[in-house]
Amino acid sequence: MSSPKGTVIVTGANGGLGSAIAEQVSSEPKFNGYHSLFAVRDAKQAPALESVLSKESHSHELVSLDLANLDHVRQVAEDINARVARGEIPPIQALILNAGFQDFGKQIWTEDGFDVTFRANYLGHWLLTLLLLKSMNKESGRIVVIGSQSHDPYDKRNESTGVFTEERYKTVVTDQAGFDAIAKGTWSSAKEDPSWRSGFRRYGASKLFLVMMVYGLQRRMNTDPVLDNVCILGVDPGTMMTGLQRRATWFIRVLIFQIIYPIIAFLIPNGPVRTTGQSASRVLHAALESSPELGASPKGLYFLGEELYEPSAESRDTHKGDLVWKESVKYTHLEERETILRNWQ
Numbered sequence: 031m032s033s034p035k036g037t038v039i040v041t042g043a044n045g046g047l048g049s050a051i052a053e054q055v056s057s058e059p060k061f062n063g064y065h066s067l068f069a070v071r072d073a074k075q076a077p078a079l080e081s082v083l084s085k086e087s088h089s090h091e092l093v094s095l096d097l098a099n100l101d102h103v104r105q106v107a108e109d110i111n112a113r114v115a116r117g118e119i120p121p122i123q124a125l126i127l128n129a130g131f132q133d134f135g136k137q138i139w140t141e142d143g144f145d146v147t148f149r150a151n152y153l154g155h156w157l158l159t160l161l162l163l164k165s166m167n168k169e170s171g172r173i174v175v176i177g178s179q180s181h182d183p184y185d186k187r188n189e190s191t192g193v194f195t196e197e198r199y200k201t202v203v204t205d206q207a208g209f210d211a212i213a214k215g216t217w218s219s220a221k222e223d224p225s226w227r228s229g230f231r232r233y234g235a236s237k238l239f240l241v242m243m244v245y246g247l248q249r250r251m252n253t254d255p256v257l258d259n260v261c262i263l264g265v266d267p268g269t270m271m272t273g274l275q276r277r278a279t280w281f282i283r284v285l286i287f288q289i290i291y292p293i294i295a296f297l298i299p300n301g302p303v304r305t306t307g308q309s310a311s312r313v314l315h316a317a318l319e320s321s322p323e324l325g326a327s328p329k330g331l332y333f334l335g336e337e338l339y340e341p342s343a344e345s346r347d348t349h350k351g352d353l354v355w356k357e358s359v360k361y362t363h364l365e366e367r368e369t370i371l372r373n374w375q
C-alpha cells in the first residue's frame with residue numbers, strides 16, 4: 031500500500047467524537063491521501079464507525095485495541111511498528127489519542143487491580159505512544175491528546191457541579207502514594223462517594239495525566255536527536271452529547287445531555303456545548319493542518335476548541351509531571367528496547 035501523506039491513527043474510533051473524526055478524515059478532500067487506522071475495542075463490532083465509512087473510498091482499516099490491557103497495547107503497537115518498518119503502511123503522521131471512559135460512580139477494575147478509568151484513558155495511551163514513537167514521521171508527525179475541563183479542579187466550568195468543593199480534591203498529584211491511590215482507584219472511590227462525582231474526579235485525574243504528558247513528552251522529544259521535530263499537543267473538545275454518558279443516571283444521560291445540552295448547542299453554536307462534528311474538525315486541525323495559531327511546529331500547545339488555552343497549574347508542574355512519568359514507566363514495565371525515546375526513564 032502506498033500513501034505518501036502518512037498514516038492517521040485514531041483510538042476510540044467507534045465513539046461519538048471518534049466516529050466524527052473518522053467521518054471527516056475519510057471524506058473531506060483536504061485529507062485525501064492519508065491511510066487511516068481506526069482503533070476500536072472490537073473490530074468486528076463497530077457500528078457507529080462503519081455507518082460513517084460505508085460511503086467512503088478512503089484507504090483505511092479497523093484494528094481491535096483494548097487500552098485497559100497493556101499486553102494488548104503492546105501486541106497492537108508491535109504489529110503497527112512491524113508494518114511501518116516493512117513499508118506496508120506509511121509512517122504515522124498523526125496519532126490521535128481519543129478513546130475515553132467515564133464510570134459515573136459505577137467503578138470497575140482491571141484483572142490486575144487497576145482502576146479502568148486510569149488504565150484506559152491514561153496509562154494505555156501513554157504506553158501506546160511510547161511504543162509507537164519509532165513509527166512516527168520524524169519530520170512532522172503529531173500526537174494529539176484529548177483533554178477535558180475535568181482535569182482542573184479550579185476550572186470555572188466545574189464550579190456548579192460541586193465536584194471539587196472539598197479541599198482534599200483540589201490537588202490531584204501529591205506524592206507517589208497519592209498517585210498509586212489514583213491508579214488503583216482508592217482515591218475518590220465509588221465506595222467513598224457512590225455518586226457520579228467520584229468517577230468524574232478519577233476521570234479528571236486521568237485527563238490531568240494526559241495533559242502532563244503533553245508537556246513531559248514534548249520536553250523529552252525536544253532534546254532527542256531523532257524525535258525533536260515531533261509535536262504533541264492537546265485539545266479540550268468542550269462538552270458533547272456522546273456515548274461517554276451511557277453509564278450515567280437518567281437525569282444526566284437523558285435530561286441534561288439529550289434535552290438541555292442540545293438546546294444550548296443550538297442557541298449558542300460556539301458555546302460550551304459542541305457537536306461532535308465541530309470538535310472533530312478542531313482535533314483534525316491540530317493533528318494535520320497548519321494555521322497561525324498552530325505555527326510551523328505546534329509543540330506542547332493546548333487548545334479549548336479553537337482557542338489557545340492554559341491548562342491547570344498542576345498539569346504544567348514539571349516536578350509533578352516527572353513523578354507521574356516515572357510511575358508510568360514503573361506501572362507499564364517499559365524497557366529500553368521498547369521505545370526509541372532516548373530520555374525514556
Ligand SMILES: NC(=O)c1ccc[n+]([C@@H]2O[C@H](COP(=O)([O-])OP(=O)(O)OC[C@H]3O[C@@H](n4cnc5c(N)ncnc54)[C@H](OP(=O)(O)O)[C@@H]3O)[C@@H](O)[C@H]2O)c1
Nearest residue numbers: 042044045046047071097098129130150269270272273274
Ligand atoms: N463527551 C464529552 O462531553 C467530552 C468532553 C470532554 C472530553 N471528552 C473526551 O472526548 C473523547 C471521546 O469521547 P466521546 O465523548 O466521544 O465518548 P464515547 O462516545 O464514549 O467514545 C469513547 C470511545 O472510547 C472507547 N473506549 C473506552 N474504553 C476503551 C478501552 N479500554 N479500550 C479502547 N477503547 C476504549 C469507547 O469504546 P466502546 O464504544 O467500545 O466503549 C468509545 O468508542 C474522550 O477522550 C473523552 O474523554 C468528551
